Amino acid sequence: MNGSARKKALLAFAALVLLGVLPFVVGTYSIMLITEIMIMGIFALSFNLLFGYTGLLSFGHAAFFGVSGYVTAFLLIHDFPSLLLALLLGTLAAALAAIVVGYFSVRLDEIYFAILTLGFGMMFYTLVHQWRSVTGGSDGLTGLVLPSLGIGKLSIDVSSPKSFYFIVAVFFIITILVLLRIVRSSFGLILMSIRENKERAAFTGINIRAYRLASFVISGFFAGVAGGLFAVFDRMASPSMLHWTASAEPVLMTVLGGAHVFFGPVIGAILFFFIEHVITKFTDIWMIFLGAILIPLVIFFPDGVLGTLMTRRKKMREARREGEE
Amino acid sequence: MSAILEVKELTKNFGKFQAVAGVTLTVERKELTSLIGPNGAGKTTFYNMLSGKFPPTSGRIIFEGRDITGLPSHKIARIGIGRSFQITNIFSQMTVMQNILSALIAHHKKGTSFFSPYWKDAGLVAEAEKILDSLGLLSFAHVPTTQLSYGDKRLVEIGIVLANYPRLILLDEPTAGMTPEETERMIALIHRLAEETDTTFFLTEHDMKVVFSVSQKIYVLHQGRLLAEGTPEEIRENTQVQEAYLGGSVSA
Numbered sequence: 127m128n129g130s131a132r133k134k135a136l137l138a139f140a141a142l143v144l145l146g147v148l149p150f151v152v153g154t155y156s157i158m159l160i161t162e163i164m165i166m167g168i169f170a171l172s173f174n175l176l177f178g179y180t181g182l183l184s185f186g187h188a189a190f191f192g193v194s195g196y197v198t199a200f201l202l203i204h205d206f207p208s209l210l211l212a213l214l215l216g217t218l219a220a221a222l223a224a225i226v227v228g229y230f231s232v233r234l235d236e237i238y239f240a241i242l243t244l245g246f247g248m249m250f251y252t253l254v255h256q257w258r259s260v261t262g263g264s265d266g267l268t269g270l271v272l273p274s275l276g277i278g279k280l281s282i283d284v285s286s287p288k289s290f291y292f293i294v295a296v297f298f299i300i301t302i303l304v305l306l307r308i309v310r311s312s313f314g315l316i317l318m319s320i321r322e323n324k325e326r327a328a329f330t331g332i333n334i335r336a337y338r339l340a341s342f343v344i345s346g347f348f349a350g351v352a353g354g355l356f357a358v359f360d361r362m363a364s365p366s367m368l369h370w371t372a373s374a375e376p377v378l379m380t381v382l383g384g385a386h387v388f389f390g391p392v393i394g395a396i397l398f399f400f401i402e403h404v405i406t407k408f409t410d411i412w413m414i415f416l417g418a419i420l421i422p423l424v425i426f427f428p429d430g431v432l433g434t435l436m437t438r439r440k441k442m443r444e445a446r447r448e449g450e451e
Numbered sequence: 452m453s454a455i456l457e458v459k460e461l462t463k464n465f466g467k468f469q470a471v472a473g474v475t476l477t478v479e480r481k482e483l484t485s486l487i488g489p490n491g492a493g494k495t496t497f498y499n500m501l502s503g504k505f506p507p508t509s510g511r512i513i514f515e516g517r518d519i520t521g522l523p524s525h526k527i528a529r530i531g532i533g534r535s536f537q538i539t540n541i542f543s544q545m546t547v548m549q550n551i552l553s554a555l556i557a558h559h560k561k562g563t564s565f566f567s568p569y570w571k572d573a574g575l576v577a578e579a580e581k582i583l584d585s586l587g588l589l590s591f592a593h594v595p596t597t598q599l600s601y602g603d604k605r606l607v608e609i610g611i612v613l614a615n616y617p618r619l620i621l622l623d624e625p626t627a628g629m630t631p632e633e634t635e636r637m638i639a640l641i642h643r644l645a646e647e648t649d650t651t652f653f654l655t656e657h658d659m660k661v662v663f664s665v666s667q668k669i670y671v672l673h674q675g676r677l678l679a680e681g682t683p684e685e686i687r688e689n690t691q692v693q694e695a696y697l698g699g700s701v702s703a
């Protein structure tokens with residue numbers, strides 16, 4: 127193992143220990159806050175597979191987040207026996223929705239793609255808002271009953287914030303491992319090539335649409351993981367989960383943290399919640415202040431906070447190496 | 452000799468403007484063929500149709516006996532036609548190695564490996580290194596292409612094309628914008644590749660010195676129509692061609 131790989135392994139280990147220890151040293155409020163950050167981190171990571179790695183800006187990602195949330199909630203208010211299975215079905219529903227939306231959207235580029243996904247997102251929002259008999263209209267689906275987490279004979283009570291924290295942490299880690307693997311695979315390199323130059327990619331024999339669709343569906347799947355968890359976390363699914371402002375959240379988090387570094391969206395999610403919670407202590411109109419903070423951040427950290435810091439560190443290291451030569 | 456490419460009455464209209472007007476020509480296997488013509492003659496448009504960037508308005512394109520007219524670019528690439536572009540067209544925010552690997556992955560249909568890291572595929576990396584070595588780019592393997600000189604960027608594009616192992620390579624002005632040294636290097640490379648591989652080269656050029664030094668067969672395009680065809684000697688002597696090039700600069 128070389129130096130940088132060892133450093134990375136150490137960092138990963140430290141993060142794992144931190145995740146494991148935190149719920150025993152902080153209060154319930156913080157446990158829930160970190161749980162929410164991890165859920166939104168999954169959402170932002172899923173979004174960034176499409177944005178940072180494939181070069182497609184989706185403005186309707188809340189649709190998949192919401193579809194999964196509603197399906198999971200629907201099952202759980204109807205006495206569905208397994209939480210994990212409910213989450214799985216919700217996630218599959220999100221992936222299915224992503225196949226349909228993606229099929230039409232990946233034909234388009236840039237702003238047209240963004241607008242089409244925004245349109246689809248609004249359609250899904252209207253659907254859950256109007257289809258009262260199933261979705262509960264503007265009230266949403268409330269009163270989720272959480273079955274115990276049945277894995278074989280083992281049954282775990284998930285209703286306490288601490289145990290739910292650990293369930294979310296497991297999903298968070300699995301999502302990171304799977305997505306990390308995907309972006310570093312042959313498939314991931316083809317996605318990057320499409321992002322960099324889709325014409326050149328097409329002329330080397332790559333079917334752009336097929337790869338974009340695959341990326342879109344994987345992305346929708348993980349947005350679904352986040353949405354299902356969020357419904358369980360909130361004990362409800364509400365139309366606000368699919369509102370276009372909910373689609374803007376992973377966009378903001380990703381831009382905040384950095385789209386071209388894998389962990390950028392996670393850092394962005396942490397910053398986003400930190401900013402929100404600090405400001406809401408002083409004022410209710412926190413969105414205005416978020417805007418006021420975002421503008422200088424985007425100006426001074428054009429590649430996101432993590433992205434810019436890493437570029438800077440790399441440059442410094444290169445300068446030092448040149449100095450030594 | 453047998454034809455690798457047969458083009459029949461190929462036409463492209465942009466609105467009322469006819470960029471390519473009923474061009475019929477043949478490229479023989481392993482015969483280095485050039486398509487020349489003044490600015491706006493329709494050379495790039497012609498290549499765009501051959502490579503599937505857009506379909507022709509009318510006409511047929513037959514590659515190795517198979518009708519490929521109107522197929523999308525990724526299919527034509529898979530069938531065996533590679534191309535470079537007049538304006539360098541590579542994957543910019545990626546290393547030289549990644550540029551070549553991407554094309555190799557596409558060629559070997561390994562793009563559906565979702566979980567295996569591409570740099571751990573030793574066979575693939577060795578293949579990419581071989582291609583980079585043949586282009587003299589091996590020492591730049593891990594350099595982002597944004598840091599390369601103009602000439603090296605153009606070589607990377609050739610590398611991407613080679614990584615598809617096409618049987619026909621279309622080069623759209625391969626020496627455009629190059630320094631004299633870079634041009635020399637490119638000509639030598641084309642000569643070498645034409646000799647060492649089974650690939651047939653079909654190129655467009657502005658630089659007459661390049662055209663006459665590399666071509667075995669030349670087609671001349673003028674205002675979308677085929678004006679002349681022949682060996683370099685025949686084209687050099689052709690008065691019509693000299694007129695098209697204003698003042699007979701063809702003999703340069």
Ligand SMILES: Nc1ncnc2c1ncn2[C@@H]1O[C@H](COP(=O)(O)OP(=O)(O)OP(=O)(O)O)[C@@H](O)[C@H]1O
Binds near residue numbers: 493494495496
């Ligand atoms: N997409 C397009 N839409 C409209 N007109 C076009 C298009 N592409 C090319 N043309 C026109 O068709 C004509 C032929 O252009 P083309 O690029 O094929 O010429 P060329 O022979 O490659 O020229 P050059 O030597 O400058 O590269 C030009 O008049 C050009 O303006």
Ligand SMILES: [Mg+2]
Binds near residue numbers: 494623
């Ligand atoms: Mg041209």
